[in-house]
Amino acid sequence: MSVQNVLNLIKEKNIEWVDFRFVGLLGKEQHISLPATEVDEDTFVNGVAFDGSSIPGFRGIEQSDMVMMPVTETAYIDPFTAHPTLIIMCDIYTPDGQRYDRDPRGIARKAEEYLQSTGIGTKAFFAPESEFFIFDDVRYESGMNKSFFEVDSEEAAWNTGRKEEGGNLGYKIPVKGGYVPVAPIDTQQDIRSEMCRLMMEAGLRIERHHHEVATAGQGEINFRFDTLTKTADNLLKYKYIIANTARQYGKVATFMPKPLFGDNGSGMHVHMSIWDQDTPLFYEAGQYANLSEIALHYIGGILYHAPALIALTNPSTNSFKRLVPGYEAPVNLVFSAGNRSAAVRVPIAAVTPKGCRIEFRTPDSTANPYLAFAAMLLAGLDGIQKKIDPRALGYGPLDKNIYELSDAEKAEIRSVPGSLDEALDALEADHEFLLAGNVFTKDFIDNYVELKRGEAKAVNIRIHPHEYSLYFDC
Incomplete structure (x- = not known):
């Protein structure tokens, strides 16, 4: 979409406000809105100024002036605002016109440019499957003298005996019993369908939606794959629409990996492939999983x-509450055809040469998609360039239910880090592959690790409610 096309759209749709957005290091969208009457061709040439010192992990106050440069192809109409508003995603630049090397979207674009420079392929396709919960109520507090969380859902297994509904209608979803049931057990068909409708109006190509395994309103909506940066753009749009649609229904959505103890968490399985122009490069008929x-x-x-990747693909302390055996969590660093207990699964059902891909099942939606997708691509490219053979290193293929292996067999399988701090240790020890093509910089890695160490420490020094159950009567 050209600048003129955007300006025409503003007039045709009677747009009152243009919402310029960028994403910070933590993957959250930030925005500044300009009256549509103040947006012209110069806006797209000169950009929109903002204070970078107020964004965690960006710049100090002495270097706070930064510029959002609008990317016209990302424009879509906000489906939630009372005043007609056009949303446009931006890249971040310094005042002297240089790309800001801590801009996550800029890093994603550099990763795509690096792929092309290697001569391996021309484009990488990504398709995330981002799971979420829709709750009816959420409460939490963390203070000096108390710490708690409490969530509730009309679907939840713990509400089979609840009277407050004005007549309990039953049909609650059992723990780990929520995979694709029909109504009246699945109460969220309409809200997911409304989310999909709004996503399609905003330009996403929706493939399907369904209830997921966990009790208490876990769902999934799948949208069509695209190139790396476009898919990250689309994932932010996806999360924005899910969160605000839930709010319109008087509910709340969360992408938190493990909001409930004792049931499945929410992952973000990422499908990937590389193409050279119109030729898919991951398919070879007759080989293992083709x-x-x-x-x-x-x-x-x-x-x-x-x-090291997991520090970017699972970058929260809560991520490691999901990455434990027993809840379909992909903690085992092996690959396998069609096997959901492996960290890397190769889909084999109804796969064509164009559909041949790999699926990295470990990530979750606390990840900044621009950083996570870029890091995954760089790790894969490093494997191609160095001819890293997973079979020779003991990474499979393993076509067994790994959760049912003996302890001795499991001991032979490398597992994911056990905490955010362990993942950050791994990133500090192994990040050279991220520096290829200057996609990530050493400054970025150091800054990111420092930011995430702060999060880990904030959790580690706080008293956990379960410690009272374990130790109060010591």
Whole structure:
């Protein structure tokens, strides 16, 4: 979409406000709104100024002036505002016109440019499956003298005996019993359908939606794959629409990986493939799961660098409450055809050469998608360039239910880090692959690790409510 097309759209749709957005290091959208009457061609040339010192992990107050440069192809109409508003995603630049090397969207674009410079392929496709919960009520507090959380859902297994509904209608979803039931057990068909309608109006191509495994309103909506940066843009749009649609229904949505103890958490399984122009590079008929050597080496890079990758793909302390055995959590660093207990799964059902891809199942939606997708691509490219063979390193293929293996067999399988601090340790020890093509910089890695260490410490020093159950009567 050209600048003129955007300006025409503003007039045709009687747009009153133009909302310029960027994403911070933590993956959250930030925005500044300008009256549509103040937006002209110069806006797209000169950008929109903002204070970078107020964004965690960006710049100090002495270097706070920064510029959002609008990307016209990302424009879509906000479906939630009372005043007609056009949303436009932006890249971040310094006042002297240089790309800001801590801009997550800029990092994603550099990763795509690096792929092309290698001569391996021309584009990488990504498709995330981002799961979420829709709750009816959420309360939490963390203070000096108390700490708690409490969520509730009309679907929840713990509400089979509740009287406050004005007549309990039953049909609650059992723990781990929520995968694709029909109504009246699935109460959220209409809200998910409304989310999909709004996503399609905003330009996403929706493939399907369904209830997920956990009790208490876990769902999933799948949208069509696209190139790396466009998919990250689309994921932010996806999360924005889900959160605000839930709010319109008087509910609340969360992408938190593990909001409930004792049931499945929410992951973000990421499907990936590389193409050279119109030729898919991951398919070779007759080989294991019809995978080419390029695809196997890409898998090798993902699994070899996985401990460091996880600092970017699972960057929260809560991520590691999900990454435990027993809840379909992909903690085992092996690959397998169609096997959901492996960290890397190769889909094999109804797969064509164009549909041949790999699925990294470990990530979750606390990840900044621009950083996570860029890091995954760089790990895979490193595997291709160094011909890292996952078979030679003991990463599979393993076509067994890993959760049912003996302890001795499990001991032979490398696992994911056990905490955010362990993942950050791995990133500090193994980040050279991220520096290729100057996609990430050492400054970025150091700054990111410092920011995330602060989060880990904030959780580690606080008293956990369960410690009272364990130790109060010591």
